[in-house]
Amino acid sequence: GTATTVASAPVQMASTGLVTVKSDNFIMTVDEFGRISQMELLEVKYHDEEGNNLKILSPSEVKPLEVRFSDAKLNDEAFRIPYINTGSQSVDVSNGPQTVTLTQTLSSITVTKKITFKPTGQYDVTVTTSASTPYFITPGHRPVADQSMYMLVRGALVKGSDDIINTVEDGDAEGYEKFPSAKIASAFDRYVASMFFDFDKGLNVSILKEANGDPLIFVQGSDTLELNAYIGPKEEKILSAIHPELTDAIEFGWFSFLAKPFFKVLLWINDYVGNWGWAIILFTLLVKFVLFPLSYKGMMSMNKLKDLAPKMKEIKEKYKGDPAKMNAQMMEMYKKHGANPMGGCLPLILQIPVFFALYRVLLNADELQGAGWILWIENLAVMDPYFVLPVLMGASMWFQQKITPSNFTDPLQEKIFKWFPVIMTVFFVYFPSGLVLYWLVNNLFTIAQQYFINHMYAKQKAVAVAAHKKSKD
Structure with missing residues (x-):
């Protein structure tokens, strides 16, 4: 034939x-x-x-x-x-x-x-x-x-x-x-x-x-x-x-539906700034800005959950033998205090497709071939020759963990979480420096956001405590 x-x-x-x-x-x-x-x-x-x-x-x-x-x-x-x-x-x-x-x-x-x-x-x-x-x-x-x-x-x-x-x-x-x-x-x-x-x-x-x-x-x-x-x-x-x-x-693979518009936006930003490194940084800022309302809700929710941790422990002790009752009590408490246990995960879950789409853009875009940023980063399409960006990224991740309220009840989970920055640093060492730059800048913006939200939460809490005191008096 x-x-x-x-x-x-x-x-x-x-x-x-x-x-x-x-x-x-x-x-x-x-x-x-x-x-x-x-x-x-x-x-x-x-x-x-x-x-x-x-x-x-x-x-x-x-x-x-x-x-x-x-x-x-x-x-x-x-x-x-x-x-x-x-x-x-x-x-x-x-x-x-x-x-x-x-x-x-x-x-x-x-x-x-x-x-x-x-x-x-x-x-x-x-x-x-x-x-x-x-x-x-x-x-x-x-x-x-x-x-x-x-x-x-x-x-x-x-x-x-x-x-x-x-x-x-x-x-x-x-x-x-x-x-x-x-x-x-x-x-x-x-x-x-x-x-x-x-x-x-x-x-x-x-x-x-x-x-x-x-x-x-x-x-x-x-x-x-x-x-x-x-x-x-x-x-x-x-x-x-x-x-x-x-x-x-x-x-662009699986995430083409995101990767294609991302690529267009990156090209558009780069036309104005004329440097792919700065274009990636501005793009990261844009993504953060778009996701901010969700991040705000999620981070506020995590702060509330941290405050509720002692009460959660009490409920768990009290209803040890009755899981159904325990869950009902937990839900009641979340509802009363306006906390959502899944709220903190949402911004993270949304970051995953964004990350993979960007990974494909930065990996496949010929425009990044030989495109430098500043100092020693002469090609954003290949790994950082001195490992500076991956190390900084790992450090920023560790610092971000430090200031993020966590409510781990399982010590093993907490241990794994603590080692996460180290694992990610090793993982990112060989990644194209453009992608590491995105993740580093993303972490730095998240840290700034977390500081701002922690400050807002403390303020709100102080107002609520004062109001509660006043109503008692």
């Missing part, structure tokens, strides 16, 4: 260049089989320690624009007979688009690839076969731009005609999945992607499973196939300028 023939391709020798495409930000090479064999990113932020450009295509993997045929004989020829380029061998797209036409003459058909390269990494492709025969074209195996230790999602992403975004991670491909009339088909890594897209007619996309379980995207064509494509960094500004929907190719 089609599924098997599309998946097979002979092992190739090292490819030779047919065309070199130059832009301000990249150098791209097209090989003798009409495939993009390499793309080098020239921006300094992508350079390695030695100052070399970042090459995003792995020599041994399937390349973007590789064409495969269902017909076994044609398929075999397609990987042996090179394309011919009658035009220039080197094109410069810095000042505008340039078109290259490549032709491959097989025994029964002629294949023509007309590629228009643009300065951003966007390109348009028209594949034409002189006689009708089914073929498949791929955006290639996902590019490689990050070998970091972070838990990253990488693989294939398809935005279907129903607007649902499907991701197939490396190693998780099922075999053969079809997505008719898909809008986007993207092979993606942490910061870079190679994608095809069509928001009008849609693409007939299949995802195949490679031997190692990685997904491989193919788009089916016959006669003439027109494709819009992009390869390069998943930068919001670049993608949204090509098409607003294309930003869906920036993958």
Whole structure:
């Protein structure tokens, strides 16, 4: 069947260049089989320690624009007979688009690839076969731009005609999945992607499973196939300028519904302040401001519970043998004093999705790559090289605990709680410094809030005590 023939391709020798495409930000090479064999990113932020450009295509993997045929004989020829380029061998797209036409003459058909390269990494492709025969074209195996230790999602992403975004991670491909009339088909890594897209007619996309379980995207064509494509960094500004929907190719996982608006707000703040570190701090302040009414209620509730702790102990002693009565008495007491045992948890519970959404934004946003803050923090996308931020974060957590009213009745819970800052510090040591900065600033604002609320509570309590005294007199 089609599924098997599309998946097979002979092992190739090292490819030779047919065309070199130059832009301000990249150098791209097209090989003798009409495939993009390499793309080098020239921006300094992508350079390695030695100052070399970042090459995003792995020599041994399937390349973007590789064409495969269902017909076994044609398929075999397609990987042996090179394309011919009658035009220039080197094109410069810095000042505008340039078109290259490549032709491959097989025994029964002629294949023509007309590629228009643009300065951003966007390109348009028209594949034409002189006689009708089914073929498949791929955006290639996902590019490689990050070998970091972070838990990253990488693989294939398809935005279907129903607007649902499907991701197939490396190693998780099922075999053969079809997505008719898909809008986007993207092979993606942490910061870079190679994608095809069509928001009008849609693409007939299949995802195949490679031997190692990685997904491989193919788009089916016959006669003439027109494709819009992009390869390069998943930068919001670049993608949204090509098409607003294309930003869906920036993958934020489970918490996309929060991560996407967060990312937009962060980009907006950064446009004004021009420093990602300060943008994160201002964003944290904004989140705190939005959650303040809930935090206020929760912290007030915790103060009340702390005051009620002795009474709670009495009730527990008194109704030791009767849990139902004990709970009823407890509820009665909470009601009388306007305390809510769950009130203190709510702001914390709300912080969890916020934290995870931000984690994904700060991990996946290419804009943070090489973005510094102040002093020694030169790249918010990687860990703090001197562990200063994680240690400060741990210290702020410990201090926050000190001033937060607690009403532990279980000594074991209290012990675990005491060790929490240490555990979190160890946990955060390797996190991107942008995320640690968010958590540190979040803690500092929480401490300020707690001081303010403790002060307010003491005031309210003094007023209540005075009023109570007065009524007695």
